[in-house]
Amino acid sequence: MRKSIAIDMDNVIADIESNWINLYYKEYGVKVTKQDLHGKPEDEAFPDPVAARRLLYQPGFFRHAPIVPGAQEALIKLQENFDIYIVSAAMEFPNSLPEKYDWLHEHFPSISWKNIVFCGDKRIIDTDYLIDDHLKNLDFCKGTPILFTASHNVNVDRHKRVNNWQEALELLIAAN
Amino acid sequence: MRKSIAIDMDNVIADIESNWINLYYKEYGVKVTKQDLHGKPEDEAFPDPVAARRLLYQPGFFRHAPIVPGAQEALIKLQENFDIYIVSAAMEFPNSLPEKYDWLHEHFPSISWKNIVFCGDKRIIDTDYLIDDHLKNLDFCKGTPILFTASHNVNVDRHKRVNNWQEALELLIAAN
Known part of the structure; x- marks a missing residue:
């Protein structure tokens, strides 16, 4: 499976x-x-x-964000072997909902609408892995947490850390 | 818990x-x-x-929907003893995202943004119960499925059925 x-x-x-x-x-x-x-x-x-x-509430803020380097290629690669869901705590910024949807549609067309989740609290999401930059999500997730490096979390010392998409890809392919 | x-x-x-x-x-x-x-x-x-x-794609369609009778009172009652999440497969109609958010904010103000989920496929949602009118969601949910009567599902003979919010309330309070 x-x-x-x-x-x-x-x-x-x-x-x-x-x-x-x-x-x-x-x-x-x-x-x-x-x-x-x-x-x-x-x-x-x-x-x-x-x-x-x-x-954050300015129109276009989320719509015009650049893509994290390597994310597009990594997700396409991961989709070969995993079911990929994009799970964003977008509900905190309701203005971001259509912007985030359009951004995903443009930059990650291989992600179906069936695999997009905009939520608040992620603790009811049940997947085998969660890749996230926030402890408030990773600490309570049901699967294996993977901390993606962002400036705010550089001093965090719990959860397996990946610094970029190359490292995430290597970790997940080795674990599968 | x-x-x-x-x-x-x-x-x-x-x-x-x-x-x-x-x-x-x-x-x-x-x-x-x-x-x-x-x-x-x-x-x-x-x-x-x-x-x-x-x-369904007409602006305002989801924003101006009436409320199912008894839903407001039932959810406030259920919140006393349960963690309530609103989980809508809204991603099929991206135009509905802000409309559904605003509708919830107006009619169900006791539901925090943290407890709202707009998704596609509900099978990664893990709660103890799912109240839904569609088998495509109930058949694959991780918790106990509860079928809420709608015209399209009147002939469905699987899953526990509730015909209205009074019945749902009685079932859940008795089960708790």
Whole structure:
């Protein structure tokens, strides 16, 4: 029986971090680096956290995010042997729902609408693996958690870590 | 530990059937009755199935659906003892995503965004119960399936059936 993998969107396949840094610079003229974000909760890492959070509600924020390098190729490869589900906690930002759907449709056309999940709490999702950048999801998942490196989680020392899609691919292919 | 219930939206808490009948009459002047829909796949039961399906993509279709009688009171009651999740296969109609979110926010304000799931295939949802009108969801769910009566499923003879929210409430309170 094919195993299943739930894959988070933000900072796992959609490069929200770069998008946020770029938009913050464009809107407020302050250049924040990825190094500045290291080990800090995402929105608190910007000089003005309230202003940073406001950007998440700006139309187009999620629609125009760049793709995390290697994600497209890795997902196509993984689909050969696994059932792949995209599972995003999109419900926190309801404005993001159609944007995230359109983004997936454009950049990951091999993912069927049947395999997309927009939710809040991920603890009722039952897949063999969960690839995610947040402990709030990984700590409570029913399958094997895999921590995908993002600036905010660099100091986390629990769960198996992968730093990029090449490492994720190697881990999952070896485990199958 | 509190048990969890996944509750479908269409024809379980949102009266899509009545909405569809009313809109079909308004648009095409043909009055279809609930009796006409008995035992037939939903869109095939209308005189012009293609025209009927088109209505589902009309802006506002999901936003203005009436509430299934008793659903509001029942969910508030169930929340006292269960973790309630609204789980809708909304991904088939991406236009419905913001409409369904807004509809829930208006009519079921006690349901947090953390407890809303919009998905395609429900087989990765793991809750103790699933209340749904479709066998495609109930047949593969991980918990106990509960069939909520809708015109299209009146002839189905598998799974425990409830005909309305009063019956659902009695069943779940007795089982807890």
